[in-house]
Amino acid sequence: MSLTGLAATRAPMVSTSRAKTGPGEAGDTHKPVMLSQVIEHLRPRSSGVYIDATLGLGGHARAILEESSPEGKLLGIDRDRQSLDRAARRLAGYAGRVEFHHGNFAEVKDIARHRRFGSCDGILADLGLSSFQLETAERGFSFQRSGPLDMRMDTASSLTADHVVNRFPEPKLAGLIYSYGDEPGSRRIARAIVRARPLHDTQSLAEVVSRAVRSRRRAKIHPATRTFQALRIFVNDELEALRQFVASAIGLLKEGGRLAIISFHSLEDRIVKGSLGSMARGCICPPEVPVCVCDRKKLLKLVCRKPVSPTEEEKIRNPRSRSAKLRVAERL
Numbered sequence: 001m002s003l004t005g006l007a008a009t010r011a012p013m014v015s016t017s018r019a020k021t022g023p024g025e026a027g028d029t030h031k032p033v034m035l036s037q038v039i040e041h042l043r044p045r046s047s048g049v050y051i052d053a054t055l056g057l058g059g060h061a062r063a064i065l066e067e068s069s070p071e072g073k074l075l076g077i078d079r080d081r082q083s084l085d086r087a088a089r090r091l092a093g094y095a096g097r098v099e100f101h102h103g104n105f106a107e108v109k110d111i112a113r114h115r116r117f118g119s120c121d122g123i124l125a126d127l128g129l130s131s132f133q134l135e136t137a138e139r140g141f142s143f144q145r146s147g148p149l150d151m152r153m154d155t156a157s158s159l160t161a162d163h164v165v166n167r168f169p170e171p172k173l174a175g176l177i178y179s180y181g182d183e184p185g186s187r188r189i190a191r192a193i194v195r196a197r198p199l200h201d202t203q204s205l206a207e208v209v210s211r212a213v214r215s216r217r218r219a220k221i222h223p224a225t226r227t228f229q230a231l232r233i234f235v236n237d238e239l240e241a242l243r244q245f246v247a248s249a250i251g252l253l254k255e256g257g258r259l260a261i262i263s264f265h266s267l268e269d270r271i272v273k274g275s276l277g278s279m280a281r282g283c284i285c286p287p288e289v290p291v292c293v294c295d296r297k298k299l300l301k302l303v304c305r306k307p308v309s310p311t312e313e314e315k316i317r318n319p320r321s322r323s324a325k326l327r328v329a330e331r332l
């Protein structure tokens with residue numbers, strides 16, 4: 001599915017002068033993953049200019065704004081309008097230093113230039129979903145809550161999980177569950193879904209998937225985890241957005257500026273590792289060619305060769321962090 005089909009709506013800046021978030025609002029439980037490692041590698045400073053391309057509830061953004069106080073500036077992007085509004089309320093105290101943009105980070109180049117953030121000291125992407133999205137049943141992301149089969153990060157886009165689950169032909173459904181969920185039982189699951197149609201809520205889907213794979217597996221994760229991941233990635237065209245983001249973000253950094261990306265599964269990490277690795281390599285001419293003909297220049301250096309992982313203590317305190325990998329690159 002092309003990004004144009006899922007094009008995110010752009011919107012003007014969200015006002016930062018609203019009332020502060022009240023206690024107990026959905027998403028209050030969100031804990032920013034690897035916060036100290038992100039700050040250590042982005043090294044925010046007062047004259048710095050930063051982009052948080054996945055603002056979420058503003059946890060990382062708040063730390064960047066604190067560390068870059070009193071003058072550092074931050075542009076927060078999220079394709080989820082509700083998250084952006086909540087983050088704007090949470091970050092109201094930083095008015096004048098922070099801007100908000102509703103959009104897809106695939107378009108980070110245009111967004112940044114339009115917002116005059118075209119030359120940055122640091123860019124962060126913390127991929128996936130926030131606790132707010134998972135905990136809001138009506139968004140349909142969680143099999144632990146009963147909600148509609150929606151799964152759109154941007155509720156203005158047209159494709160929903162309901163459409164995929166109820167309209168896609170069985171082979172196509174099996175293919176996407178396999179490709180985006182790494183699910184070995186994808187064919188059996190697709191067959192069970194097609195037989196059980198129509199399915200309109202998360203828990204009915206989770207039950208159908210669980211029944212289809214239950215007897216075959218003694219897994220540590222819920223049997224519907226991979227299918228839900230696959231549907232979400234497909235509905236939001238997440239991997240293509242990530243490819244475009246990594247390719248453009250580097251071009252927005254000043255010399256010495258850093259890009260930090262936290263991924264949560266191997267499909268994401270493979271893209272981040274591959275794209276950064278290729279930009280760190282420069283010339284790709286075969287060894288037998290005496291003089292470079294490809295003319296590719298090294299654009300960045302990898303700050304750490306291996307991805308940074310959360311501490312054992314963080315994994316216990318915040319189980320969502322368990323699979324996280326942080327990769328950091330510096331613009332040359």
Ligand SMILES: C[S@@+](CC[C@H](N)C(=O)[O-])C[C@H]1O[C@@H](n2cnc3c(N)ncnc32)[C@H](O)[C@@H]1O
Pocket residue numbers: 030031032033053054055056057058059060061077078079080083103104105106126127128129130153241242
């Ligand atoms: C894990 S949360 C970020 C949490 C944030 N770092 C914090 O500390 O609160 C990921 C966020 O990225 C957003 N997101 C995912 N893909 C996106 C994309 N392609 N463009 C913009 N935002 C995206 C999601 O809507 C979600 O709010």
